[in-house]
Amino acid sequence: xxxxxxxxxxxxxxxxxxxxxxxxxxxxxxxxxxxxxxxxxxxxxxxxxxxxxxxxxxxxxxxxxxxxxxxxxxxxxxxxxxxxxxxxxxxxxxxxxxxxxxxxxxxxxxxxxxxxxxxxxxxxxxxxxxxxxxxxxxxxxxxxxxxxxxxxxxxxxxxxxxxxxxxxxxxxxxxxxxxxxxxxxxxxxxxxxxxxxxxxxxxxxxxxxxxxxxxxxxxxxxxxxxxxxxxxxxxxxxxxxxxxxxxxxxxxxxxxxxxxxxxxxxxxxxxxxxxxxxxxxxxxxxxxxxxxxxxxxxxxxxxxxxxxxxxxxxxxxxxxxxxxxxxxxxxxxxxxxxxxxxxxxxxxxxxxxxxxxxxxxxxxxxxxxxxxxxxxxxxxxxxxxxxxxxxxx
Amino acid sequence: xxxxxxxxxxxxxxxxxxxxxxxxxxxxxxxxxxxxxxxxxxxxxxxxxxxxxxxxxxxxxxxxxxxxxxxxxxxxxxxxxxxxxxxxxxxxxxxxxxxxxxxxxxxxxxxxxxxxxxxxxxxxxxxxxxxxxxxxxxxxxxxxxxxxxxxxxxxxxxxxxxxxxxxxxxxxxxxxxxxx
Numbered sequence: 001x002x003x004x005x006x007x008x009x010x011x012x013x014x015x016x017x018x019x020x021x022x023x024x025x026x027x028x029x030x031x032x033x034x035x036x037x038x039x040x041x042x043x044x045x046x047x048x049x050x051x052x053x054x055x056x057x058x059x060x061x062x063x064x065x066x067x068x069x070x071x072x073x074x075x076x077x078x079x080x081x082x083x084x085x086x087x088x089x090x091x092x093x094x095x096x097x098x099x100x101x102x103x104x105x106x107x108x109x110x111x112x113x114x115x116x117x118x119x120x121x122x123x124x125x126x127x128x129x130x131x132x133x134x135x136x137x138x139x140x141x142x143x144x145x146x147x148x149x150x151x152x153x154x155x156x157x158x159x160x161x162x163x164x165x166x167x168x169x170x171x172x173x174x175x176x177x178x179x180x181x182x183x184x185x186x187x188x189x190x191x192x193x194x195x196x197x198x199x200x201x202x203x204x205x206x207x208x209x210x211x212x213x214x215x216x217x218x219x220x221x222x223x224x225x226x227x228x229x230x231x232x233x234x235x236x237x238x239x240x241x242x243x244x245x246x247x248x249x250x251x252x253x254x255x256x257x258x259x260x261x262x263x264x265x266x267x268x269x270x271x272x273x274x275x276x277x278x279x280x281x282x283x284x285x286x287x288x289x290x291x292x293x294x295x296x297x298x299x300x301x302x303x304x305x306x307x308x309x310x311x312x313x314x315x316x317x318x319x320x321x322x323x324x325x326x327x328x329x330x331x332x333x334x335x336x337x338x339x340x341x342x343x344x345x346x347x348x349x350x351x352x353x354x355x356x357x358x359x360x361x362x363x364x365x366x367x368x369x370x371x372x373x374x375x376x377x378x379x380x381x382x383x384x385x386x387x388x389x390x391x392x393x
Numbered sequence: 394x395x396x397x398x399x400x401x402x403x404x405x406x407x408x409x410x411x412x413x414x415x416x417x418x419x420x421x422x423x424x425x426x427x428x429x430x431x432x433x434x435x436x437x438x439x440x441x442x443x444x445x446x447x448x449x450x451x452x453x454x455x456x457x458x459x460x461x462x463x464x465x466x467x468x469x470x471x472x473x474x475x476x477x478x479x480x481x482x483x484x485x486x487x488x489x490x491x492x493x494x495x496x497x498x499x500x501x502x503x504x505x506x507x508x509x510x511x512x513x514x515x516x517x518x519x520x521x522x523x524x525x526x527x528x529x530x531x532x533x534x535x536x537x538x539x540x541x542x543x544x545x546x547x548x549x550x551x552x553x554x555x556x557x558x559x560x561x562x563x564x565x566x567x568x569x570x571x572x573x
Contacts (some may be wrong), residue, residue: 104476106476109475119533152511153508153509156473156474156507156509157478157506157507157508157509159475159508160476160478161476161479161506228404228473228474228537230402272469272481278499279500280497280498283489283498293549308499308500310465310485310499311465311466311467311480311481311482311483311484312438312465312467312484313471314467314481316470316471320416358523373421
């Protein structure tokens with residue numbers, strides 16, 4: 001690592017494309033820091049299409065790729081996040097470019113909006129295994145075209161959903177051959193280098209490669225005035241100047257206001273707030289305030305059955321006026337917010353965006369320690385350096 | 394409490410207005426459905442009461458008929474943009490002891506949900522599911538496996554209510570004398 005190593009990247013997805021992209025990224029001479037995000041584990045079926053070996057089966061994808069990067073670039077700063085990207089605090093995605101190697105339309109939509117809000121360029125790659133086609137879309141800068149600018153109603157209708165009877169969301173595997181993933185990864189890496197060298201000066205474009213027809217198409221992407229993401233401007237994010245474990249809801253509402261008045265203010269996060277839980281057996285209800293999907297299972301105090309939140313129990317926004325003093329006194333962590341989360345506080349007609357935490361990124365130093373985030377908790381682990389030390393990822 | 398109006402974008406506002414008009418029109422044309430909108434207009438929340446039969450399971454495990462059921466239907470602000478999950482849209486309210494393969498209180502697994510699914514679509518789906526006109530017969534797709542097994546053994550009793558949700562239009566036949 002030299003002083004010229006200034007670039008940082010975020011890679012989301014370590015599958016068919018991502019597993020091939022990792023070694024290209026590791027060899028970028030100016031790369032200083034890389035964040036890897038994937039919630040999956042390598043299966044034996046992945047051997048066909050993903051750049052892994054038999055010993056990688058059963059292991060976390062991000063851990064496997066982190067070890068590869070260590071072999072290529074021992075001094076690279078690494079942050080390894082074993083989680084769905086939609087659950088990662090927005091602030092943790094910050095880098096010079098975000099690279100998406102995803103197999104889900106829903107996740108692409110989320111990542112597109114995240115990049116827009118952060119004001120970051122991002123590059124989305126995709127493959128069609130059956131047709132032997134690869135695509136790379138470069139969204140070069142805020143205000144330019146975004147992913148949804150090119151969407152029509154059919155794209156929105158095709159968004160994957162989790163039905164209560166179907167359990168976890170199951171996204172159809174691409175079954176793309178390894179070679180196709182490698183081609184898409186090479187295109188993505190090349191586009192990334194160009195983007196970094198241009199400093200985001202270029203326009204947004206899409207490259208489409210049909211390997212069967214040996215055809216190559218480039219399209220300049222245009223901003224769609226009818227895009228459902230109405231505002232293509234990045235958020236002006238200020239620091240909340242305090243960790244989630246110390247700041248309270250009252251503190252958040254009162255930020256930027258000398259007299260601490262928070263009545264009339266409204267708080268929004270990246271998911272709904274749960275205001276009530278109901279017992280599935282005796283139907284008793286309990287008031288609460290926390291973000292959806294951030295609390296472990298709650299049991300009814302009367303009969304012990306599970307308590308759940310239905311549609312009526314969710315609120316897209318949290319109004320300060322709707323909270324009791326004891327609820328306002330809850331810390332942000334107790335409500336389900338974490339360091340790195342970005343929230344919006346509406347004050348009259350103004351919207352203020354605040355990133356929780358005093359330090360926007362976890363410390364990842366040159367001593368080869370990487371912060372590994374599992375289930376939202378940061379755990380530091382030692383990594384292999386120059387073949388010395390225990391492998392614990 | 395409904396989401397403050399200030400957060401609604403024009404496209405969603407227009408969508409909600411259409412849902413209100415269409416939903417109330419259906420209720421007016423139905424002998425089965427009573428529809429109540431939330432406080433603000435256009436509402437993002439509705440309570441639908443169906444005067445139709447469904448099943449409940451008593452404490453002793455026996456299965457009995459219930460003569461009505463009630464659901465809540467909600468449209469979150471990003472309904473038209475995101476893959477909003479069914480539990481955020483549909484909530485079964487009464488009867489609490491509902492016995493149905495597609496329902497585990499308060500969750501109901503609807504047939505199909507897209508960003509275009511309207512209030513009327515949802516009302517029809519809920520009615521057809523509640524009255525067993527539409528029911529899953531396979532445990533792998535069911536929220537209540539016991540109800541699933543019961544339904545397979547009692548197909549001769551299903552559906553519980555065959556009436557159409559919307560009242561049939563009665564045509565007045567006029568006899569015209571003379572040449573045909």
